[in-house]
Amino acid sequence: MSFQSTGVPPPPTPSYVSGPGSGGGAAPSLPSLYAPLTPSEKTYYDQLFAVADTEGTGQLQGMHAVNFFKLSGLDVSLLKNIWSLADSRQRHFLAREDFYVALRLIGLAQNGIAPTREKIQETATAPVPYARFSNVPLAPPPLPAPATATPPQDPATPSRSPAFPSSLEGDGYAMSSEDRARYLNHFGPCDVNGDGFVDGPQAVELFSRSGLDRSVLGRVWDLADADNDSRLSPGEFAVAMHLIVCISKRGLPVPERLPPSLAASLPPPPAPSAPATNAAAVPSPSPPPPPAPTPFLNTHLRAPQRPRPP
Ligand SMILES: [Ca+2]
Incomplete structure (x- = not known):
């Protein structure tokens, strides 16, 4: 099974010039869906790259990527989408910065968020859930404190949206x-x-x-x-x-x-026994039982x- 032919067709001319490949910054040449990695995220994803790049070439060929991404437990159809988004230059391999993109998308998909370019842009301002892989002896680092789900520690921090009291x-x-x-x-x-x-x-x-x-x-x-x-x-x-x-x-x-x-x-749950408003009505029957x-x-x-x- 392969997302792309591994018959290695000649790589097309890249649609943009690759950045330095560090992945640690917002180099404008990186895919536009990409937000900078946090330091801990980069460390974790570099470790994962080392696991996936079994031949140490710095380029993850199709089958190596397939075999590694399957450890995410995601459906193959999702992984195909993720591959095509990450391999935006259609080079039929993933360089390190492409791999980062794939991991971002896998992390989203594992958390029920559609792995699309739009979604990764929408979530770029929030901590992105880290991709997880079974049978890989690496634990994702703790997420940076999400601005939306931890008890407020600094009341002066205006990062929470006060949805609830x-x-x-x-x-x-x-x-x-x-x-x-x-x-x-x-x-x-x-x-x-x-x-x-x-x-x-x-x-x-x-x-x-x-x-x-x-x-x-x-x-x-x-x-x-x-x-x-x-x-x-x-x-x-x-x-x-x-x-x-x-x-x-x-x-x-x-x-x-x-x-x-x-x-x-x-x-709030509906009032259990609302009085009948129709005076002529017989005593209000119980609502039909729920299924x-x-x-x-x-x-x-x-x-x-x-x-x-x-
Ligand atoms: Ca319900």
Whole structure:
């Protein structure tokens, strides 16, 4: 399996002149989707490059890249997109700076963010989730404190968007309005039947990209489906996405119950027994029972569909 023929066609003329290749700066010749690496990110990604570049050539040929990127657990179709974005010069190999781009995109995809040029631009101002690879004895460094999800340490720092009352931010799971908007970008594509809700089969493919254990995803689903109707409203969907990011990217534990900051982002449950407004009506019947909850874990999380080698 290969993203590109490894028959090594003659490389086309680069569409732009390569920069110094350090990757550590915002060299204008680097792909426009690229934001500077943080020092710890560069160290980590250089270590990964050393692992992937088994022949030490400084250029990752197609099959080496394929074999390495498969360790991300991402679907092959996603990896193909990532390859084509990273190999923007269509040279059929990845130089180090191309590899950085690929890792940025993989990190996004592993966190449920579409690996597109637009997305990496949108997220350029926030800490980019680091790519993770199984069977690679390297742990990603801790992310720089995200401006949107840690308890405020310096009240003078105006970096938070006050989406929620400050008293709710201290539980560590607070979701900024920017986070929420970003998650909701995925709601429409996920709601394939357009009914305004995402149900299990629609969510599982996206959520599974996180690489989180299925039991964890089932727990996330249960927490996010606050009204227990076995489908996720947009607000619940954002909560689920945020919990997945908190757990997979920020190392937070799976909470026992929905953190107050996230619960506050959901509309309050409807009044349990609103009085009938029609005076002529017979006593208000109970609302139709919601569909029987279907355990997300059992119903929707089947065997992981990992890309398989041919
Ligand atoms: Ca629900």
